Amino acid sequence: MPSVADDLPLPLYSAAQVRELDARLIAAGTPGFELMQRAAHAAWRALRQRWPEAGALTVLVGHGNNAGDGYLIAALAQRAGWRVQVLTLAEPARLAGDAAQAHAAALAAGVAMQAWRECAALDGVVVDALLGTGLSGPVREPYAQAIRLLNGSGRPVLAVDIPSGLCADTGRELGVAVRASLTVSFVGLKLGLFCGVAADCVGELRFDDLQAEPALVAAQPARAQRLAATGLARLPARVRSAHKGQFGHVLVIGGDRGFGGAALLSAQSALRAGAGLVSLATRGEHVAAALARQPELMVQALASTYQLPGLAERADVLVVGPGLGQAAWGRSLLSAAAASVRPQVWDADALNLLASGQVGAPAELILTPHPGEAARLLGCTVAEVECDRPAAALALAARYAAVVVLKGAGSLVATPDGRLALCDRGHPAMASAGLGDVLAGLIGALRGQGLPAFDAATLGVWMHACAGERAAQAGRGLAASDLIPHIRDLLESHSPCLA
Ligand SMILES: NC(=O)C1=CN([C@@H]2O[C@H](COP(=O)(O)OP(=O)(O)OC[C@H]3O[C@@H](n4cnc5c(N)ncnc54)[C@H](O)[C@@H]3O)[C@@H](O)[C@H]2O)[C@@H](O)CC1
Numbered sequence: 379m380p381s382v383a384d385d386l387p388l389p390l391y392s393a394a395q396v397r398e399l400d401a402r403l404i405a406a407g408t409p410g411f412e413l414m415q416r417a418a419h420a421a422w423r424a425l426r427q428r429w430p431e432a433g434a435l436t437v438l439v440g441h442g443n444n445a446g447d448g449y450l451i452a453a454l455a456q457r458a459g460w461r462v463q464v465l466t467l468a469e470p471a472r473l474a475g476d477a478a479q480a481h482a483a484a485l486a487a488g489v490a491m492q493a494w495r496e497c498a499a500l501d502g503v504v505v506d507a508l509l510g511t512g513l514s515g516p517v518r519e520p521y522a523q524a525i526r527l528l529n530g531s532g533r534p535v536l537a538v539d540i541p542s543g544l545c546a547d548t549g550r551e552l553g554v555a556v557r558a559s560l561t562v563s564f565v566g567l568k569l570g571l572f573c574g575v576a577a578d579c580v581g582e583l584r585f586d587d588l589q590a591e592p593a594l595v596a597a598q599p600a601r602a603q604r605l606a607a608t609g610l611a612r613l614p615a616r617v618r619s620a621h622k623g624q625f626g627h628v629l630v631i632g633g634d635r636g637f638g639g640a641a642l643l644s645a646q647s648a649l650r651a652g653a654g655l656v657s658l659a660t661r662g663e664h665v666a667a668a669l670a671r672q673p674e675l676m677v678q679a680l681a682s683t684y685q686l687p688g689l690a691e692r693a694d695v696l697v698v699g700p701g702l703g704q705a706a707w708g709r710s711l712l713s714a715a716a717a718s719v720r721p722q723v724w725d726a727d728a729l730n731l732l733a734s735g736q737v738g739a740p741a742e743l744i745l746t747p748h749p750g751e752a753a754r755l756l757g758c759t760v761a762e763v764e765c766d767r768p769a770a771a772l773a774l775a776a777r778y779a780a781v782v783v784l785k786g787a788g789s790l791v792a793t794p795d796g797r798l799a800l801c802d803r804g805h806p807a808m809a810s811a812g813l814g815d816v817l818a819g820l821i822g823a824l825r826g827q828g829l830p831a832f833d834a835a836t837l838g839v840w841m842h843a844c845a846g847e848r849a850a851q852a853g854r855g856l857a858a859s860d861l862i863p864h865i866r867d868l869l870e871s872h873s874p875c876l877a
Pocket residue numbers: 400401410411413414415417440441442443444445446447508509510511512513514515516517518519521538539540564
């Protein structure tokens with residue numbers, strides 16, 4: 379994910395919603411050119427903070443308002459005595475409105491301008507003011523060529539509002555996108571700064587509200603909410619007379635031959651996330667190993683499905699799928715679980731079996747697919763899921779009437795009624811086997827302790843990502859079980875056990 383400051387706002391908007399917000403600010407009395415000046419000042423402040431000694435600037439401009447911001451940044455740098463050049467990708471004659479005014483201001487400040495050519499030398503820090511939220515469709519020439527050359531130049535790059543070529547709604551690369559070192563975004567954070575390939579394009583992310591009236595901003599509907607510790611549900615403190623029956627009995631079902639560890643990881647995660655009791659229903663051959671590793675678990679050998687209804691009856695929440703396999707054993711267990719009225723978290727092969735239509739969904743369900751599983755559930759390709767992750771998460775939630783966690787960089791949580799939350803925490807070292815099993819157990823434990831499904835999913839996703847960051851400090855080679863002690867620490871600091 380981009381390097382994200384904790385003081386960033388939580389609402390995430392589509393390009394259209396940010397445009398509406400701009401229009402509201404203008405209608406409420408702040409002229410568009412004034413907003414553009416504020417945007418330029420914010421970007422110039424960030425630029426000087428990041429590269430105080432640079433002394434030279436190249437500004438790449440298109441012909442929309444993003445270019446307007448760029449011209450004003452150039453004027454500020456020129457007045458500060460920096461060496462400045464503006465390279466124009468479109469005829470300045472095509473500029474209109476506020477952008478034309480900004481161009482005039484840059485000329486008046488004495489900024490040197492010339493048409494961009496492939497051989498143009500870039501000097502100093504490069505400001506990407508080519509394309510902003512007005513981008514539509516694949517980046518056209520000569521913009522695409524300019525972006526490719528910029529990316530290959532090794533220059534430090536400040537992206538104005540959003541890296542050019544990155545779709546503000548989905549974070550997908552529209553042909554080619556700028557790889558920025560720093561992005562300064564204005565008025566409202568765009569959802570696309572956190573999805574798709576954004577993590578590789580945005581660099582450090584800063585935000586400036588352009589002094590927008592908070593009431594006007596609050597009135598603007600957002601597409602999603604960014605998860606942060608402050609906005610997440612808390613587990614209540616425990617009374618001193620507490621007993622284990624009050625904190626949920628999680629039943630983990632999974633671990634066919636060869637996959638015993640997956641179900642064990644889920645069960646251990648549930649235990650360390652505060653579940654009162656954790657049962658593990660698995661293949662007989664895994665029982666001894668599971669008990670040796672974690673004697674607190676109630677481990678049941680499941681040869682067939684007849685024991686399952688009784689086990690499910692005694693549990694408060696079921697976590698089904700880690701290591702379940704798709705053979706007859708797993709299929710029959712999943713069918714038996716689906717008949718239970720208990721809330722359930724389905725992961726891994728439970729999702730693959732659901733996608734194959736061999737089993738129906740239970741009444742209350744949280745699904746935790748990675749993009750491959752999501753594609754199977756939606757009947758589309760992984761590329762189609764990845765090119766619009768928010769849409770995929772919402773479509774899954776609607777199709778299965780479930781809370782859906784779409785995993786991956788920028789995990790999303792979606793509900794059937796269109797609520798969308800995004801987690802911008804995590805670490806690439808988390809791309810490792812067993813992490814999903816830990817997440818499923820964690821969410822199950824939170825649901826079992828009484829949090830509603832959406833709250834359990836969002837808190838679980840956030841805890842898991844933060845635990846992953848901590849465990850990943852040592853770099854590559856992270857093992858899923860490394861997360862588990864951190865989950866416990868994080869949960870305690872977020873929701874202390876004692877008041
Ligand atoms: N008053 C406002 O609305 C404010 C806008 N601001 C800036 O304005 C930006 C939005 O400005 P605009 O809506 O003018 O749009 P942009 O500046 O993002 O660019 C739109 C232009 O790009 C061209 N274009 C679109 N798709 C293209 C493609 N695929 N390939 C090549 N060219 C393409 C279009 O011809 C269009 O003229 C924001 O990102 C932000 O930087 C800020 O100055 C703050 C205030």
